[in-house]
Amino acid sequence: MAVFELLLLYLRSFQVQEKNTIDARRNISFAFWLSCLILFVPGTPVGAQTYVQERCADRGDYAAYSKFQDNLSRLLSRGDSTASNKGPIYGFYNTTEGEDPDKVYGLFLCRGDVAANLCQSCIREASSTLIERCPGQKEATIWYDECLVRYSNRSFFSIMETTPIIFVANPVDGSVTFNSIVEQTFDNEDLAAKVTDLARNVTDLAISSKSLYATIKVNVSSSVTLHELAQCTPDISKSACNSCLLYAIKEFPTVLNLKRGGARILQPSCNVRYQMNFDGTTNGTSTESNSKGVKQNPWIAIFSSLIGSGLLIIIVASCIILKRTKRVKKEKENSQEVQLLHLRQQIGEEFSNKKSRGQKPVGSQELYLMRLDIIRTATRNFSNECKLGEGGFGSVYRGTLPDGKEIAFKRLSRTSSQGLIELKNNVILVTRLQHRNVARLLGCCLEDEKVLIYEYMPNKSLDVFLFGQSLDWKLRMNIACGIAQGLLYLHEGSRLRIIHGDLKASNILLDGEMNPKITDVVMARISSVNQDKANTTRVDGTYGYMAPEYVTKGSISVKSDVFSFGVLLLEIISGRKNYFHLHGESLLTFAWKLWSEGRGLEFINPLIKEPCDGVEVLKCMHIGLLCVQEKLVDRPTMSLVVRMLGGNTIPTNRPSQPDWERYENTQSY
Known part of the structure; x- marks a missing residue:
């Protein structure tokens, strides 16, 4: 029935868009006869999912x-995208x-060998059951044999979690006959060793696969077959997956004492299971064999039908989808034009206000919205060959427009904490x-993907040249002075800070x-000129460059940028990254010691x-060192930094030795 329900929902939405038209009546008629056909075709039911x-x-x-409930309902309704291989x-x-x-x-995840229709059906049923079993809860997880659904009011993406750990016996595990056979075949130590060794093997297979999923089957005796499965959520790294599965495997000896025939160990980021088969039985459940003695999989008959x-x-649905695609494409084009007009109107109003104060405006026509299909074509669908780099907010790609012009596209991460309204x-x-x-923003895309469009820089970013390549001293100073001037402009050069x-x-x-240009300004905090600091729960900086007050308290200000510039200036001088440790010390501590001991030239x-x-x-x-002082009041402003860099005098203020050790322990070097 799942296939019928999906198609009926699709036709219903199609009907609403074409209400009171001949095409709508045809779609209703088609849905009725197709429903009858599906109901009488043998084997069409997808099959029940195993909770x-x-x-x-x-x-x-x-x-x-509440608003949270509305957001949760919309999120769970999008779980069907799992089966369409959207990611x-x-x-x-x-x-x-x-x-x-x-x-x-x-997060929605299906078992690696589950077909698309079964995956979609399982996600839908799991989402519904999860709401029923955990009503009103802001975080919950449900496991089915075929899929996993998890939601929360906190960000858990790419975070490996091993607790809570749940042990579950197979539904028919405990059969007296089956367990007695296993006990006669193995003693506790021998069985635990075989299950654990095979679990390590399937773990190696899982972390070597792109999907972090693997199964394995071996004959452990003349009559007993051992099956094992391991799977991690693909958002965590391979090393984290390995750690998660090994954490579960350590519990196998305990589980085997209670669930000898088969069990699974469930964790938020991974799960592992084992199952024993004996002479055509699986935990007491028989499977039929064909005339040649080969075991039949009951799913084969279902999928064949x-x-x-x-x-x-x-065939029939493709005709409808093709027609709808043409209409949706036209609607998107119209939507893009409306959004572009709206943005240009807002920008035009801003420039008009600016002009009224006697300042020179810039034409709003310089901003344009680009359709996502054009961006995908220009970047060859965001291929790795076009990728220039990756940062905290997303990846940057080089693209070539039909007229041959090269442009840089920043594809913002879907997990970015900045909302659409703030971005616009x-x-x-x-x-x-x-x-x-300051890197010039040419435009953006506001469709399914959020993409920023910049002028293309042929020499890429500073980190490509700064670490491990030879840059002469004059060029290093030109880059440092240019960054300082750009940062001063952001702090004091416009009506907004x-x-x-x-x-x-x-x-x-x-x-x-080789002129420097500051980028990622769109993701910055923008406030009134009288507001020079703010408190936030959104810490988007990079460890190693973030000021202590930003890391520990979420307090960010223009002096936080001064701290980051100080770290960058020391990197430009030394050619080493801040997380580089020399004799167990960070770059900042190492620089202060050399400078205070009169050995500063050794830092070059x-x-x-x-x-x-x-x-x-x-x-x-x-x-x-003045810029990276621990206290805000001890750091200079960027206007003073620019004057000191461009002048011939040495600063008179002597930087103090902060308590770096306490601060460094909060950062990931």
Whole structure:
């Protein structure tokens, strides 16, 4: 019935869009006769899903008819995308719905060998059951034999979690006959060793696969076959998957004492299971054999019967989908034009206000919205060959438009904490920025993907040249001064104060003449000119560049950017990354010790070919150490930094030695 329900829902939505038309009446008629056909085609039911376990986490309740409930309902309704292979891994999909504090995070995962129709049916049933079994809960997880559904009010994507750990026996495990056979075949130690060894083997297979899923089967005796399965959620790394599965495997000896015939160990980020087969029995359940003695899989008959009806459905549905695709494409084009007009109107109003104050405006026609299909064509569907780099907010790709012009596209991460409204507002404001050391935003895409469009920089980002390559001293100083001037412009050069919040080497682009340009300004905090700091729960910076108050308290200000610039300046001088440890010390601690002991010239990158002015080197180290002072009041403003870098005098203020050890322990070097 699942196939029929899906098709009927699709036709119903199609009917609404074409209400009171001849095509609508034809679609209703088609749905009726197709329903009759599906009902009488043998084997069309997808099959019942096998419920295993659920866990309702104690993270608070949400009220009925609340915003959180609405977001949760919309998120669970999108779980069907799992079966359509919307993501890079088949059968896996994670997404978010809404904005804080009512934001919901959801993860949907099917077993690696489950067919698309069964996956879709399982996700739908699991989502419904989870709401029934965990009513009002802000976090819950449910496991079926075929799929997993998990949601929460906190971000758990890419985080490996091993607790709580749940042990579940196979539904018919405990059969006296079956367990007695296993006990006669193995003693406890021998059985535990065989199950554990095979579990390690299937773990190796799982982490070597793209989907982090694997199964294995071996004959452990003349009459007993051991099956094992391991799977991780594909959002975690291979090393994290390995750790998660090994954590579960350590519990096998305990589980085997209670569930000898078969069991599964469930964790939020992974699960592992084993099952014993004996002479055609699986935990007491027999399987038939054909005349040649080969065991038959009951699913083969079901899937075979689906082929005939599936082909008919595909042919007829394709005709409808083709027609609808043409209409949707036209609607998207119209929608893009409306959004573009809306954005240009807003930008035009801003420029009009700016012009009324006697400032020179920039034409709003310079901003344009680009359709997602054009971007996909330009970047060859965001291929790795076009990828220029990856940052905290997403990946950057080089694209070539039909007229041959090269443009950089920043594909924002779907898990980005910045909402669509905030992004649109920032796009409107950042389009007005014009400075030779700030990357120019050309436009954006606001369809299913959020993409920012920048001018293309042929020399990529600063980190490509800074670490491990030879840059002469003059070029290093030109880059440092340009970054300082660009940051000063963001802080004081416009009507609004912009706190970048994630200044680092990879966010500095270099044009054809190696001039630096600050990028990712759209993701920054933008406030009134009288507001120079803010408190936030959204910490989007990069560890190693973030000021102590930002890491520990979520307090961000223009002085936080000054700290990040100080780290970057020390990196430019030394050619080493801040998380680089020398004798167990961070780059910042190492720089302060050399400077305070009068050995500052030892901090210079040995790859610098041209001799550099020792006085200028010490001055730059002095400025960098002033910028990374632990207390905000001890750090200079960017206007003072620009004057010191461009002047011939050495700063008179002496930086103090902060308690770096306490701060460094909070960061991931």
